[in-house]
Amino acid sequence: MLNISENISHYSKSLRKYQNVQNLENRPHYKILNRIITTVSILAVVALFLPWTQNISSTGAVTTLKPNQRPQSIQSVISGRIERWYVQEGDFVKKGDTILFISEIKEDYLDPNLVTNTQNQVTAKKQALTSYTNKVNTVSVQIQAIENEKKLKLEQANNKIKQSLLKIKSDSMDLEAIKTQVKIANTQFNRSVQLNKEGLKPVTDVEEKRLKLQEVDAKIITQENKYLTSKNEYINSKVEINRIGAEYSEKVSKAQSDQFTALSNQFDTEAQVNKLENQYANYSIRNGLYYIKAAQNGYINRALQAGIGETIKEGTPIVTIMPSEYDVAVETFVNPVDLPLIKKGEKIRVWFDGWPTIVFSGWPEMSYGTFGGEIVAIENFISENGKFRVLIAPDPTQDKWPKQLSIGSGAQTIALLNTVPVWFEIWRILNGFPPDYYKTKSKLSKNNKEKK
Structure with a gap:
């Protein structure tokens, strides 16, 4: 008014x-x-002017830090029929303990002596491989013997050629000597005829010289025949060398053909041996897969397959197991608008369901029952719930987390940011601004200087 x-x-x-x-x-x-x-x-x-610590609150659950420490399902590598259980839910098993025994259902592996028969096949093929190897070695020795014999035959033929050349030379010299004798005999005959005409030599002497000339003429024909025969022997020796080369080349080719056939059989047998050894190893390993064993120490949580005589396929989950040794962590989710404020290595306050806690989000120093955490991983892809997954590990500089924590139990987290007045926080919430997102130019320039 x-x-x-x-x-x-x-x-x-x-x-x-x-x-x-x-x-x-x-x-x-x-x-x-x-x-x-x-x-x-x-x-x-x-x-309104009191200090208020900005924060990002989120909810999550207790999990493990490493993937191999999380609950997992044990699967069957092969298909089979359940024959016997060795554990029950809640039992503690060590690595390598038998959980389940299954029997074979595929017709290719039903033979109880399959591994033994395969081993016998491998042994037989190895013996065949040894035989082919010995045959290859024997043929190699045979080829070497043929080569040695060929070498000796060629040396013999070369010696014969040398003998033929020497004989040709000897016959040639004999032929020249006889030709000389013919000239001498002809000269003597002519001289005797002349002296006979002059009355100095009797007719008997002329006849004697004529007879000797005829004998020498007969010898020259014989010697020429011997000379030509020697030449033919030389030519025949050369032909013999060619024949020896062709004959022994044929023998070597035939032996090499046998050797290549043996090698081909050897290589084929080696391939069959490798294939059979591979089958033998596969069958032996498959026999070991009938016993499904624990991959690590842990507790049997739940049997996903039940009964005796039930058939399962390969890759079918059988039981779930919780490892007995694990490093606890917290899995939480943050909104996309808060993701730029979260960094790896940032400190986080965590409290757990069922643990007595008094929390003042704006005054963390007045809270009770919270534990220190540190961000170790931030997922780069959004989850199905529309948020980003963050993994938090215990802070080694703070109090240890309770040993009574169970994997999967609920947890809540607070990421502590800057400290601002209460009136500023009220103003930020009323305007829908994210906490500590906008920075002044002075802070930006200061950060840039520090980086330089």
Whole structure:
């Protein structure tokens, strides 16, 4: 009311002349109420300037730090039929302990002596391989013997050629000697004829010289025949060398052909041996897969398959096991708007369901029952719930987390940011701004200087 009307002012003044109105103004509880209102208002104004720690709150669950420490399912590598259980739910098993035994259901592996028969096949093929190897070695020795014999035959033929050349030379010299004898005999015959005409030599001497000339002429024909025979022997020796080379080349080619055939059989047998050894190893390993064993120490949580005689396929989960040794961590989720504020290595406060806790999000130093954590991983892809997954490990500089924590139990986290006045936090929430997201130019320039 602006109290402009004079009538109203006059009316209010007229009320004060009454004793009851004066008594109402002088009552003490109204003064106390006014003081309380005044005090509360002053405290509220003062509280607006109190420090408030900005934070990002989220919920999550207890998990393990390493993937191999998380609950896992044990699967069957091969298909089979359940024959016997060795454990029950809640049992503790060590690495390598038998959990389940299954029997074979595929017709290719039903033979109980499959491994032994395969081993016998491998042994037989190895013996065949040894035989082919020995044959290859024998043929190699045979080829070497043929080569040695060829070498000796060629040496013999070369010697024969040399003998033929020497004989040709000898016959040639004999032929020249006989030709000389012919000239001498002819000269003597002519001289005898001349002397006979002059009466100096008798006719018998002339006849004797004629007979000797005829003998020498006969010898030259014989010697020429021997000379030509020697030449033919030389030519035949050369032909013999060619024949020896062709004959022994054929023998070597035939032996090499046998050797290559043996080598081909050897290589084929080696391939069959490798294939059979591979099958033998596969069958031996498959026999070991009938016993499904624990991959690590842990507790049997739940049997996913039940009964005796039930058939399972390869890759079918059979039981779930919880490792007995694990490093505890907390898996939480943050909103996309808060993701830029979360960094790896940042400190986090954590409290767990079932653990006595008193939490003041704006005044963490006044909280009770919270534990220190440190961000070790931030998922770069959004999860199905529309948030980003963050993994938190215990802070080694803070108190240890409770040993009574169970994997999967609930947890809540607070990421502590900057400390601001209460009025600023109220203003930020009313305007829908994220905490500590906008930075002043002075801070940015300071950070840049520190980086330089």
